[in-house]
């Protein structure tokens with residue numbers, strides 16, 4: 402298969418998809434696009450290498466529950482009972498991600514694009530956490546007592562001969578390339594330390610870096626590549642917001658290609674889920690069923706966020722719902738193969754114009770077999 406869409410790994414924080422539907426946009430968008438391409442459901446990807454997770458685990462019954470299990474239980478809690486994802490769940494510390502990461506790091510060390518070198522970094526004197534520059538209290542324990550500490554670290558030289566993000570890193574057709582992103586993502590230091598102090602992560606001790614893990618901003622790229630390789634995709638397309646892409650792109654620069662599989666970003670915007678209650682009068686006017694409302698919020702709006710890239714305004718919701726309803730009512734009894742194939746080509750090319758075209762959308766809706774979206778992510782329930 403050529404493309405496989407995968408969500409940018411979601412941080413395993415304290416929320417559920419019912420209370421924070423915005424957290425599921427990347428997952429639902431990837432599912433909607435894979436379904437259009439006729440691909441099997443992809444796994445839902447989760448980011449578990451976080452300082453917040455370290456602290457939650459320490460505070461909870463803590464060390465008595467193995468961390469992997471602790472994270473898995475909290476991921477399972479996000480989904481309504483009996484609705485775990487059809488394509489499974491994968492975290493950024495699964496065994497296949499760890500082994501791929503170590504292989505990629507070793508390849509980069511051989512090529513000279515990563516190095517292990519002695520670095521002096523601000524470190525908390527109380528707990529040993531790397532605090533970063535800026536002189537703020539330690540994020541792990543709150544101590545203000547830091548010191549400069551020298552030790553071995555994994556370091557990336559940011560390539561100077563090309564931008565951190567260029568056109569080929571982004572899954573979008575030429576006219577929809579975000580120039581602004583390429584500019585801001587390039588604004589990073591020339592050297593990046595990719596090793597971090599965390600309780601949990603991709604352990605770098607096999608490389609002689611005891612007590613350090615791979616920076617999760619690099620690790621989530623490896624998780625996406627590992628998931629794509631499992632399904633033999635040539636291009637792993639990570640659904641992600643512009644802000645998040647800006648945050649991880651430099652750290653991921655050496656982790657976007659492995660043995661013929663490459664990673665691209667599909668950028669999407671934020672959605673005004675806090676304002677969907679304002680659609681009530683339109684729901685009544687159209688006599689919209691729960692399945693129709695869910696289809697709008699969990700399938701159409703994520704697709705629309707790919708079209709807009711920046712935030713969708715609450716003011717746009719009524720006209721978007723009308724567009725969705727007009728397409729719903731225009732669904733043909735028999736799918737127009739030429740129209741649908743054109744949409745499939747557009748999805749493969751990163752062209753999003755079909756999403757606001759009534760006839761194209763109506764034909765895509767007509768191909769969707771299940772009236773609910775359980776395969777596309779957790780439904781309301």
Ligand SMILES: [Zn+2]
Nearest residue numbers: 525528539542
């Ligand atoms: Zn500390």
